[in-house]
Amino acid sequence: MYKLLLCQRYLRSRYIALASIISVTLGVATMIVVNAVMAGFSSEMRTRIQGILSDIIIETRNYDGEADAEMHKQMVHRLIGPYVAGVTSTVEVYGMLSFPYGGQFIHHPVTLIGIDPASKSEVGPLIDYLQSYHRQDNGGEITEAERSRDHRPDWTLTPAAMEYRLRIAELAREKAQFLQEVKQQGHGDDAGLGGADGSPAAGGAEVAAGVDANDPFGGMQRQAVEPAAAEPQLGELQTGRLYIGSNLISFPHKDETTGQVRTIYMVRPGDDVKISTVSAGTPSPKYFDATVVDVFKSGMSEYDSNLVFCNLEHLQQIRQMIRTNPDGTESRAITSVQIKLKDYRDSDKVLDILRSEFPPDRYTVRTWEQKQGPLLAAVDVESSILNILLFLIITVAGFGILAIFFMIVVEKTRDIGILKALGASSSGVMSIFLSYGLSLGMVGSGVGVIAGLLFVRYINQIEKVITWLTGRKVFDEKIYYFKEIPTHIDPFTICWVALGAMAIAVLASVLPARRAARLQPVRALRYE
């Protein structure tokens, strides 16, 4: 009973000891905030990666792919049908994106992925990443969602995009007609109306052919997909259709007057771009025009700066991945099969079954975590190292407690002598100081947990205040790709941080408590 009473009184009266646990409080709060932010980033990243890749990915080792898409799907259903929630096939190959902007052609290497949007949306949240399905806030400029989530993703333009395309086509036709009239009226030698070399004939021919004089693809033969049709309809879409990564065709721009950051799009749905790639078999360059149907934005810079989704059948045709079987049917090659499981916990079992049937010399069969292993492992290692460093800081705080406790034991030497004279045991005296250490640890951890949780709860508001105070943006959405700082609180993490800090406080009090326990009563009573 005396231990409890004295512990309580020491806690209330010794403010210097409370000061020693400020460092514990700050350490605990910092660990909670850091873990919450890292978990938030990691969780968002994992969700987006899994969304792009789906649960299980079967990939061919050969970029030419393996025939036949339908055969692969049936094989998957036969082997692991009960576990499957969705299956889709893709063709993945490297390519080059080219489009005109600001009087020049911009080229960008891309990963070109041929997909079937309907089945792709069954293995991952494709709709979540297509801009036409979401309300857009571009630096204050609001655009409402053009499609509802009930609309199955396909390769059609939204009405607004179609209207834009028709308008552009109309303007281009009017411009071509005007130039033709001017030429016919004998003003073709005026500067600016001819070709690049100023020659009216050349300019006229090129304008008539509808070819931009600056077009690097101008002199090349286009990849013919179908026999040349009659005069194309105004605004008619290309056979190739694309969902294009937003970073490939846009850049952020800060308005100096308002301070708002807006995204400037160099290409928008309805525009045509050019895609270059290589064929299967003996590699030869292939390129084609494609209409941008939608913009793809996952939130992962790695994907949004790199991926272009294309209609699968067209890509297979361009790359000559279609064979005609003796019975007249078609066999279309694919380079990967993506599978969504009903329960991801079955992945180990599913992998074993698939690996036994898909020979390893031709296929790799992996979960999305195994495919992105190095990236995820890097994040885990970073998180572990940060936790170790922060825990070391709390340990340093423990030494502060140790020093202050030694001071308190010295100060209390005579009181310890009194307690022993009254019959208190050495273990009883020791437990007073251990309990004191534990109480301080509990107070420090408790306050630290509350402070940490509050900080996480209001982290974005705090970020704004710090940005205003320092004049420098703490969290730049241009760099980090999130509008707000993502956080994720894990109760288990909070528990082990709080318990760990308490343990450090108790450990720090052991040596002083032992010293107190070993004090000889007579010497203690005489202490001045």
Next chain:
Amino acid sequence: MPTVISKYTAPAPQSAPARETIAMSAPHIAAITVEKAYRKGDHQVPVLHGVDVSVRKGEFLSIVGTSGSGKSTLLHLLGLLDGPDVGEVQLDGQRIDDLPARTRDELRNRVFGFVFQFYHLLPELSLIENVLSPLMIRHSIWGYWKRRREYHERAREMIDRVGLGHRLTHKPSELSGGEMQRAAIARSLVAHPEILLADEPTGNLDARTGREIIELLSKLNEQQQLTIIMVTHDPSIAAEAHRTVKLCEGRIVPFSDAA
């Protein structure tokens, strides 16, 4: 529980025994040829050289001597605050200085009461909490909680007896020297000890207050047959006791009142 503890119960108040009765009864507590030296740096400083002293039940003994004579050391050995290098301390004929530490702690809590020159109250506790502290030490939280009303009453009674009933909730820093010493006496009695050990109880008080304290101790000795061993350097204070022994340079020497 060692047998030496089980023999002791709280003594019932009795009338003061005659001095002749005290002289004839067996020793209550005794130090037998005890020697003690303290280490100071590399040196051993001998303090007691083979001291024999015994105190009867109900006796009021004073130990006098000059500073450094070893009188406080002898008191500490008798109260098990320290152990002799040579010799024994006996309680009712049984050796107690070689008992396990836990047993010695219990003896200090149940059998002995201590009063020190500088009061030694715990500054964070109120007066009544200080008086209750030996009982809090004796029991666990639950054990104390069960008996808290009884102990509270007992403490109040002790505090009233020493004339501090109006200062229950005051901290030691709010009490005078005399009040603190009264509080220390109440604390030393609340656990119903058999032997009260007082080390210079009036040493830090003025003459009048010191006289009040010594009269209080005499009354307790008379009313409760409480064995009291008091260390003092003041012969006039020592004269209040039944018997006085004198220590000089760690040895018992003849004592006369006239000296």
